[in-house]
Amino acid sequence: MIKRVLCTILICSIPALFTTGCWNYREINQMSIVSGAAVDKTQDGKYKLTVEIIDLKSGGKDVVIHSKKLESYGDSFFDAVRNTIKFNSQKLYWGHVETIVISQKVAREGILQILDFLARDAEPRLSIDILISKEDTAAQILNSQSITTEVRAFEVNEMLDVEKALSKSVKTEVYQFINALGDEGVSAVVPVIGLKKNSGIETSQLSGTAVFKKDKLAYMFNEEDTKYYLFIINKVYGGLLVLQEKQGKNISDITLEIEKSKTEIKPVYSNGKLHFELTIRTKTNLGEVDNNAKYKNNLEFEKVANEAEKMLKKEVERVIRAVQLEYDIDIFGFGKSVKEDIPDLWKKIQPQWADIFKDVPVKVDVDVKVNHSGLLSKSIMMGD
Amino acid sequence: MGKELITERQALAIMIMFTLGSTLVLGAGGTAKNDVWLSILLSMLMSVPVLLLYCRLQRLYPDKNIYGIFDAVYGNIIGKLMSFVFIWYVFHLGALVIRNFTEFIVSVSLPETPQNIIGLFMIVLCIWAVKAGIEVISRWTSIMLPVMVLVILAVTMLFAPILDFENLKPVLYNGFAPVMDSAFSVFAFPFSETVIFLTFFNQLTKKEKVYKVYFWNLIISGTFILLVSVRTLLSLGFPNIDILFFPTYASVRLINIGDFLERIEITVAMVFLFAGFIKISVCLYGTAIGAAHLLGYSNYRKIVAPLGLAMLILSIIIYKNTSEMFDWANNIYKYYSFTFEVFMPAVTYMAIGARKLLSRKKKPA
Numbered sequence: 001m002i003k004r005v006l007c008t009i010l011i012c013s014i015p016a017l018f019t020t021g022c023w024n025y026r027e028i029n030q031m032s033i034v035s036g037a038a039v040d041k042t043q044d045g046k047y048k049l050t051v052e053i054i055d056l057k058s059g060g061k062d063v064v065i066h067s068k069k070l071e072s073y074g075d076s077f078f079d080a081v082r083n084t085i086k087f088n089s090q091k092l093y094w095g096h097v098e099t100i101v102i103s104q105k106v107a108r109e110g111i112l113q114i115l116d117f118l119a120r121d122a123e124p125r126l127s128i129d130i131l132i133s134k135e136d137t138a139a140q141i142l143n144s145q146s147i148t149t150e151v152r153a154f155e156v157n158e159m160l161d162v163e164k165a166l167s168k169s170v171k172t173e174v175y176q177f178i179n180a181l182g183d184e185g186v187s188a189v190v191p192v193i194g195l196k197k198n199s200g201i202e203t204s205q206l207s208g209t210a211v212f213k214k215d216k217l218a219y220m221f222n223e224e225d226t227k228y229y230l231f232i233i234n235k236v237y238g239g240l241l242v243l244q245e246k247q248g249k250n251i252s253d254i255t256l257e258i259e260k261s262k263t264e265i266k267p268v269y270s271n272g273k274l275h276f277e278l279t280i281r282t283k284t285n286l287g288e289v290d291n292n293a294k295y296k297n298n299l300e301f302e303k304v305a306n307e308a309e310k311m312l313k314k315e316v317e318r319v320i321r322a323v324q325l326e327y328d329i330d331i332f333g334f335g336k337s338v339k340e341d342i343p344d345l346w347k348k349i350q351p352q353w354a355d356i357f358k359d360v361p362v363k364v365d366v367d368v369k370v371n372h373s374g375l376l377s378k379s380i381m382m383g384d
Numbered sequence: 385m386g387k388e389l390i391t392e393r394q395a396l397a398i399m400i401m402f403t404l405g406s407t408l409v410l411g412a413g414g415t416a417k418n419d420v421w422l423s424i425l426l427s428m429l430m431s432v433p434v435l436l437l438y439c440r441l442q443r444l445y446p447d448k449n450i451y452g453i454f455d456a457v458y459g460n461i462i463g464k465l466m467s468f469v470f471i472w473y474v475f476h477l478g479a480l481v482i483r484n485f486t487e488f489i490v491s492v493s494l495p496e497t498p499q500n501i502i503g504l505f506m507i508v509l510c511i512w513a514v515k516a517g518i519e520v521i522s523r524w525t526s527i528m529l530p531v532m533v534l535v536i537l538a539v540t541m542l543f544a545p546i547l548d549f550e551n552l553k554p555v556l557y558n559g560f561a562p563v564m565d566s567a568f569s570v571f572a573f574p575f576s577e578t579v580i581f582l583t584f585f586n587q588l589t590k591k592e593k594v595y596k597v598y599f600w601n602l603i604i605s606g607t608f609i610l611l612v613s614v615r616t617l618l619s620l621g622f623p624n625i626d627i628l629f630f631p632t633y634a635s636v637r638l639i640n641i642g643d644f645l646e647r648i649e650i651t652v653a654m655v656f657l658f659a660g661f662i663k664i665s666v667c668l669y670g671t672a673i674g675a676a677h678l679l680g681y682s683n684y685r686k687i688v689a690p691l692g693l694a695m696l697i698l699s700i701i702i703y704k705n706t707s708e709m710f711d712w713a714n715n716i717y718k719y720y721s722f723t724f725e726v727f728m729p730a731v732t733y734m735a736i737g738a739r740k741l742l743s744r745k746k747k748p749a
Contacts, residue, residue, distance in 0.1 A: 095647075119627070119628075122491060122492050122493070122495060125637050125638070126620075126624070126634060126637060126638055127637070127638045127640060158643075173638075175620055175621070175624050175638065176621075178621075178623055178624050178627070179620075179621035179622075179623050179624060181623065182621075182622070182623025182624075182626070182627075183621075183622075183623060339553075339554055339557070340550065340553035340554045341553070341554070343554040343556075343557045346554075
């Protein structure tokens with residue numbers, strides 16, 4: 001009996017000698033955690049990759065997260081990623097990447113291979129944010145100073161999340177880009193990021209939207225248009241509506257805060273003609289009233305709402321018209337809505353969609369409601 | 385040692401784990417694009433007659449497993465031949481499942497570890513479990529199934545912010561053919577794979593409950609597969625599902641609730657592995673019982689280890705790469721498995737009927 005027990009113990013302990021630890025053993029101090037990357041191209045067509053890695057050295061009691069930047073070159077995106085080993089002994093770990101900034105030059109040539117790497121490799125997540133740099137290079141964005149956190153890429157990611165209260169920028173993650181590429185009747189859009197001087201230091205700011213034709217950058221528009229674009233694609237979760245009106249010399253200002261907004265795109269096909277009906281339903285609160293404002297009494301909410309409706313309708317129509325006139329890229333997903341609601345028609349018109357999109361009529365119907373006026377019952381009174 | 389018995393509840397638990405096993409990893413009905421929900425519902429309907437057939441077979445010979453039924457119906461020689469073919473199916477399926485899981489682990493988390501080593505650890509555990517017996521497996525399942533259900537439901541709730549219901553539209557854009565095709569796929573894998581349970585359902589404590597087990601499994605597993613497939617479609621969108629190898633896992637990676645609740649995919653991967661462990665064990669158990677029956681052993685335990693290791697080796701040599709595995713799983717398996725899942729039981733059932741007719745004719749003469 002004892003012999004048997006001993007024998008078993010011996011046999012069991014032999015594999016223990018050979019199976020210490022994991023095959024893929026990677027301790028945190030042996031890897032460089034990447035938080036974000038910027039992709040550029042050099043003159044001779046090589047990829048220039050700038051990665052921000054998190055510096056985990058803790059200094060004394062207070063652990064402050066710092067970040068470092070590494071630059072590397074390669075013939076392909078992945079090649080550039082691996083080439084970091086030439087000067088950094090630690091392999092990059094891509095599991096925590098939050099943002100990727102791509103330069104305009106790279107974007108104009110196509111970003112499919114970058115997407116491919118991000119989706120194919122096991123480490124990066126499909127929820128990485130893609131941004132296009134408004135500046136000459138993407139590295140400039142990553143090298144700019146961040147304000148509230150030490151890690152640039154994380155802050156950009158957070159800015160995009162908090163954007164919901166501003167609604168002047170889109171947010172596009174890798175899987176959404178892939179969907180927009182694969183879907184019919186919609187094109188991918190990506191937020192644009194630029195530089196801005198802020199109390200003496202260069203920091204980055206979200207500034208508009210970049211439109212892609214397939215995987216290639218086509219054009220960009222500013223953040224004001226982006227706001228109305230968001231209204232069209234039903235991605236408004238907050239933000240403001242500023243009503244300005246000239247009254248003689250004075251400018252009347254009323255600012256509405258958007259509480260909720262919902263947009264429906266409805267394709268209508270009748271008598272062989274296609275048009276779209278866009279219905280925007282927006283709930284707002286009174287946020288700020290100028291002393292020159294036309295309407296000061298709370299009982300005049302209706303009129304304020306009417307003004308807002310007029311303004312919003314005008315701007316939305318302007319944005320749609322501008323996109324239709326200048327480019328044949330359907331960034332609103334009009335084609336997609338046809339495919340979803342009138343699939344038979346879509347099968348017929350899909351090959352000529354780019355032409356049809358250019359002058360398809362869009363009826364815009366806006367309904368704005370003003371519900372609350374904050375803590376004031378009327379605007380501040382001024383005696384003489 | 386007496387015959388091992390399992391209650392119908394335990395049998396149901398094992399069957400649910402078995403059905404969800406590799407289905408959740410590979411994703412079900414992807415070829416139906418936006419209509420995946422429709423194809424899963426259809427496949428559940430398609431499964432009903434086949435499951436009735438299995439139950440009927442079991443009820444006709446309540447004390448025999450499928451190998452015994454083959455012997456009783458076809459006589460010793462043809463019966464043994466049929467048993468051999470069926471054993472091949474069960475054995476081969478076990479190898480396929482091992483390969484699915486090793487491929488999954490190597491692709492998503494341990495790229496540098498040799499696949500064979502991962503497979504070895506899995507199969508050693510399965511051999512141990514099968515040697516311990518179906519009672520032990522069923523008790524383990526009774527504990528782990530609630531965990532699995534809880535994880536699936538909890539994770540599904542976390543999906544709420546990233547669901548986009550527009551992904552369901554347009555319905556039937558490509559017509560009915562791809563939906564039927566994909567429904568047939570889901571019918572063959574996983575619903576009709578439950579034919580393997582005929583290898584040991586003569587061990588149920590209450591034999592008349594076999595209908596209950598099969599049909600509750602169809603409802604419960606079907607609901608879960610539907611839930612997971614639809615949530616994957618709604619979160620990832622169709623183009624992604626089309627290109628990703630492991631869409632369920634990839635979709636869970638998207639979850640990020642307030643920068644706090646994220647990176648929970650490992651829980652899902654664990655749950656997948658639990659179910660995979662049960663599926664491989666059931667296949668190994670079915671193979672071992674069959675082989676013991678064929679060789680005339682009274683106890684199947686002696687041959688579990690060699691069969692398990694052979695299964696592992698088959699899993700290694702069966703495919704050259706992941707793409708080949710998916711091609712097989714999506715395009716070929718449904719036709720291949722039809723022989724074993726539908727053809728063999730149906731022919732056996734008809735043979736039983738023919739025998740009865742013959743014997744009835746003989747009696748008055």
